[in-house]
Amino acid sequence: MSSELTLKKGHELRALLDGGEVSSVEVARAFLDRIDEIDSKINAFLTVTADLALEQAEAADKRIREGRVKPLTGIPVGLKDLLVTKGVRTTCASRILENFIPPYDGTVVAKLREAGAVFPGKLNMDEFAMGSSNENSAFGPVKNPWDLERVPGGSSGGSAASVAACEVPLALGSDTGGSIREPASFCGIVGVKPTYGRVSRYGLIAFASSLDQIGPMTRDVKDAALVLDAICGHDPKDSTSIMKEATDFAGALSGDIKGVRIGVPKEYFVEGLDPEIERAVKDAIAKLEELGAEVKEVSLPHTEYAVAVYYLLATAEASSNLARFDSVRYTTRVDGSDLIDTYKKTRAAGFGEEVKRxxxxxxxxxxxxxYDAYYRRAQRVRTLIARDFAEAFKEVDVICSPTVASVAFKHGEKTSDPLEMYLSDIFTIPLNLAGLPGLSLPCGFSGEGMPIGLQMMAGPFREEVLLKTAYAFEEATDFSRVPGL
Amino acid sequence: MKISKEEVEHVASLARLEFSPAEIETFASQLSSILEYVEKLGELDLAGVEPTAHVHEIVNAFRDDVVTPGLTNEEALMNAPYPEDGCYRVAKVIEGE
Amino acid sequence: MKWELVVGLEVHAQLLTDTKIFCGCSTSFGAPPNTHVCPVCLGLPGALPVLNRKVVDFAIKVGLATNCTVARMSRFARKNYFYPDLPKGYQISQFELPILEHGYLGVLDDGGAPKDIGITRIHMEEDAGKLVHPETPGADYSHVDLNRACVPLLEIVSEPDIRSTGEALQYVKKLREILVYLGVCDGNMNEGSMRIDANISVRPEGQEEFGTRAEIKNVNSFKSLEQAIIYEQNRQIDLIEDGGKVVQETRLFDADRGITLGMRSKEEAHDYRYFPDPDLLPLVIEDEWVEAARDTLPELPDAKRSRFRSQYSLPDHDADLLCQSIDMADFFEEIVTLHDDPKAASNWIMGYVLRDMSKDELHSVKDAPITPSHIAGMLDLIKAGVISSKIAKDVFDAMWATGKEAKVIVEEKGLTQISDTSEIEGIVDEVLAANPDEVAGYRGGKTKLMGFFVGQVMKASRGKANPGLVNQLLKSKLEG
Structure with missing residues (x-):
């Protein structure tokens, strides 16, 4: 039973729990056993909180008995280790926060607790969410469950790998320039980056505040909709979160996409795109057309500038966001000859190379x-990139593209050249700059058996059409598979 | 855009980071190539284009002037490397900033 | 050569909100260290700021009272620097788009002619925490207390329009008065509620170009401001006349020695790397908000002073003193509505109320043990001839000490003035009988002895005899 349970998706577990066929404690135990059994192979978890999970599971069982059930009650959710969790070590995969135990819960974590979710632990990531391969964790790289030689993608590599490897049914990641979608693509799962402002950032340890969003990473679209419904909503503690009425994304998954207008951006199908990926994505678009969608070409002319804009804006914000790690109030301190020297030694020892870069x-x-030549110029080009999308979304509802130009690469393959690593995010970055929602879902496999991701993007707050379209595709195809670890 | 070793050292000092001479060399070359790449933004005609600081056109988020519970002193100090007398102890600051 | 002084002032005023500018922690003073803190003001990872609406309300009022333009759109920016009292490694302030600009305050120049001191900008920002240096001798460490971190401040930046210490003092006093009037700042300079940085330079008289300026920090009283300017002016003039050059630098004012000192550490030039804070939205203030704030403005100090002069026929000195705070001005006006003698009310306030407030270290007359009705009641008794002005002084002291009304004190202590001619006549007779030599002297032409007789009668009556009657009776008995 135990190994079978871990193959279940979140909504399947919901049905089993509600039907009284299993208890939350049994579910929690099954997943904790799975973590115990295989995590040494993939290194997805930085902290396993078995006691907390079992305690929450017992409370969830009580709630189920009392009929106070919410969609995630009793279901394990893995948390990327940049989500501030009261009383649970939260490291951002950095030496500098190695022993940090937050005295408060972030809003999303609080909402999940409130919903009766179960926390099996904190997931590995690129340090401070800076990376595309999860090779920048201070606590060792995460391995791709489909091929342990390969990277799981980043920065939410632990979230993606843990879901793909059935260590958790659901996980949260965060996406600043593709950090949910790229690892989802590499690990063959579904990852949703919501509209900027849809989900509270309070308690998300910031990388680049104007770009960061928390989002679900799951094995199918329905689970993604369930998680998104649970975590989104206006938060008075986050000035940038948006007032919107309550959502029911899960309820909107009709499977009917007749008349949905699909855009194919010509700038995303250029030289350097892996032919296997191009074929898989084009096949997927043909499938959507077959299902009743209307397909047309669109143009996002400033795409080629997005990486340059991103690496100026995101790093500028990060340089400021990471100034608080000064060893006064928290973080490990390395004493120097005077205060300034202590700052420098602490930060030199505490931050990894990519973070420092x-x-x-x-x-x-x-x-x-x-400032004017770099930061302000980048902000102005950001305006042009956002305009590209605004224009395109006058014509279409959903834009489809590859999530990444390649499948998961091998460990060490791109670490020597930071710029090459940065350029691998070219298809995911523009969406963050425009603040729009997008997702990645499996749409095929390479000849070597590695998953390929299809990216879907939509206009502001149009997660519903995005999820609906993805769901219809998922229902009509069979790319959601489990790796044979 | 080539960035010199002296500039790297200056920026490191602003950011309160410390590097070995070898690291300075590496950073000078890596940052130079990244900056060379971002030069492409110079190709664009940006006349009349406003900068985007916030992607949505929303303004004005406020809270009311009402006291809400915070943290206890114990909670505030629980992660401090050197708590002392309810405070965070640091090396003495030399006058000036 | 004749030198001209050029001064610009940056005043930091702490606002009287209940909570901090970006979180719900209390701003009250005196709590044990690090107890008015939360994830936001401690700069914990993941915490985010949310703007206190009242800070904006206060800023708009200050802008209106200082003739500023309220920006329709303003923005918060991060000022990046490392310091252990700055939890996030940056201070949230305003840079490119401050909430208020282009204001001014009127002062009188040294020749007595009116002039305006321009206000370049006023912006909102958060305060830093406090570094406490332990008393332990030789201690090479400090303690950080973050209770004050994130307390709201307005930074009020003047143009370099000030040309004398007199102008500088008037400007700061006026500013302080306005802030206190508006109820947005308590104006307590010794507690740090108002802190001043002075940018000071000199130039040869007639030269248009400004000299190199020094920024003087830590000027925290009117006296310090005056001393700092005079010291710095002389230092710079001496330096230039000796063939030296003023360097642009930050100097600290040492209040104990009345001098300014260059700072020891030679950090790299400041590079604050300002950029718009992505965690806070643009602040848009529509006209309605400004108009609503305008409707709540109190009568401002200059207007009130001028009204006091005309409406109550008070001399400038009285109007100035009474209008130094709204509380005192209200106190005065309430006395006058109860007892219509403005000059008498003003005299009693200036002579006795202010004296006892300072003795008891009271900041506001609202904290005094007496109310306007106490004073008015006492003035009523004087006017009715029930007590003399001299007795009234004792009554005042008793009111201050006990909080009882004048009438009650007069009754309890039997201080009612004696205006009964026969009773006074008896005392006069006794005094004359007891002092035959002085009587003879008076009658022999030493009329100055009248004062002696009055004194004796008053003493014998324990001050209660009506002085007019005493004089009249003495005169008729001695001369009649």
């Missing part, structure tokens, strides 16, 4: 004499 770049972009 980005702090350096961002500090430079903001520094006197360069």
């Amino acid at each position: 980005r702090i350096m770049l961002g500090t430079y972009a903001l520094s006197a004499g360069y």
Whole structure:
């Protein structure tokens, strides 16, 4: 029973729990056993909170008995380790926060607790969410469950790998430039990046505040809709969160996409795109057309500038966001000859190379004499990129593209050249700059058996049409599979 | 855009980071190539294009002037590397900033 | 060569909100260290700021009272620097688009002619925490207390329009008065509620170009401001006349020695790397908000002073003193509505109320043990001849000490003035009989002895005899 349970998706577990066929404690135990059994292979978990999970599971069983059930009551949800969790070590995969135990819950974590979800642990990631391969964790890289030689993608690599490997049915990631969609694509799962402002950032340890969003990483679209319904909503503690009425994304998954207008951006099908991926994505678009969608070409002319804009804006914000790690109030301190020296030694020892590289770049972009040439110019090009999408979404409802130009690459393949690594995010970054919702879902496999991701993007707050379209595709195809670990 | 070793050292100092001479070399070359890449933004004609600081056109988020519960002193200090007398102890600051 | 002084002032005023600018922690003073803190003001990872609406309300009022333009759109920016009292490694402030700009305050120049001191900008920002240096001798460490971190401040930046210490003092006093009038700042400079940085330079008289300026920090009283300007002006003039050059630098004012000192550490030039804070939205203030704030503005100090002069026929000095705070001005006006003698009310306030407030270290007359009705009741008794002005002084002291009304004190202590001619006549007779030599002297032409007789009668009556009657009776008995 135990191994079978871990193959279940969130909504399937919901049905089993509600039908009294299993208890939350049994579910929690099954997944904890699975983690115990295989996590040493993939290194997805930084902290396993078995006691907390079982305690929450017992409380969930009580709620189920009392009929106070919410969609996620009793279901395990893995948390990317940049989600501040009261009383649970939260490291951001950084040495500098190695022993940080937050005295408060972030809003999303609080909402999940409130909903009766079960927390089996905190998931590995690129340090401070900076990376596309999960090779930048201070606590070791995450392995791709489809091929342990390969990266799971990043920065939410632990979230993606844990879901793909059935260590958890549901996980949360965060997406600043593709950090949910890229690992979802590499690990063959569904990952949704909501509209900026849809989900509260309170308690999300910031990388780039104007781009970060928390989102679900799940084995199918229905689960993604369930999780999104549970975590989105206006939060008075986050000034950038948006007032919107309550959502029912799960209830809107009709399977009918007749008349949905699909855009295919010509700038995303260019040289350098892996032919296997191009074929899989084009086949997927043909499938959507077959299901009743209308397909047309669109143009996003400033796509080629997105990576440059992103690496200026995101690093500038990060250089400021990471200034608080100064060893005064928290973080490990390395004593120097005086206060300034202590700051420098602490930060030099506490941050990994990629984090330091980005702090350096961002500090430079903001520094006197360069602000207009770099930061402000990047903000202005950001305006053009957002306009591209606004124009395109006048014509279509959903834009489809590859999520990444390649399948998961091998460990160490791109670590020597930071710029090459940055360029691998070219298809996911523009959406963050425009603040729009998008997702990645499986649409095929490479000849070597690695999953391929289809990216869908929509206009502001149009998650519903996005999820509906993805659901219809998922129902009509069979790419949602479990790796044979 | 080439960035010199001296500039790297200056930026490192602003960011309160410390590097070995070898790391400075590496950063100078990596940052130079990244900055060279972002030069492409210079190709665009940006006349009349406003910068985007917030992607949605929303304004004005407020809270009311009402006291809400915060953290206890114990909670505030629970992660401090050197708590002392209810405070965070740090090396003495030399006058000036 | 004749030198001209050029001063611009940056005043930081702490606002009287109940909670901090970006979180719900209390701003009250005196709590144990690090107890008015939360994830936001501690700068914990993941915490986010949300703007206190009242800070904006207060800023708009200050802008209206200082003739500023309220920006329709303003923005918060991050000022990045490392310091242990700055939890996030940046201060949330305003940079490119402050909430208020282009204001001014009127002062009188040294020749007595009116002039305006321009206000470049006023912006909102959060305060830093406090570094406490332990008393332990040789302690090479500090303690960080973050109770004050994130307390709201307005930074009020003047143009370099100030040309003398007199103008500087008037400007700051006026500003302080306005802030206190508006109820947005308590104006207590010794508690740090108002802190001043002065940008000071000198230039040869007639030269248009400004000299190099020094920024003087830590100027925290009117006296310090005056001393700092004079010291810095002389230092710079001496330096230039000796062939030296003023360097642009930040200097600290040492109040104990009355001098300014260069700072020891030679950090790299400041590069604050300002950029718009992505965690806070643009602030848009529509006209309705400004008009609503305008409707709540109190009568401002200048207008009130001028009304006091005309409506109550008070001399400038009285009007100035009474209008130094709204509480005092209201106190005065309430006395006058109960007892219509403005000058008498003003005299009693200036002579006795202010004296006892300062003795008891009271900031506001609202905290005094007496109310306007106490004073009015006492004035009524004087006017009715029930007590003399001299007795009234004792009555005042008793009111202050006990909080009882004048009438009650007069009755309890039997202080009612004696206006009964026969009773006074008896005392006069006794005094004359007891002092035959002085009587003879008076009658022999030493009329100055009248004062002696009055004194004796008053003493014998324990001050209660009506002085007019005493004089009249003495005169008729001695001369009649």
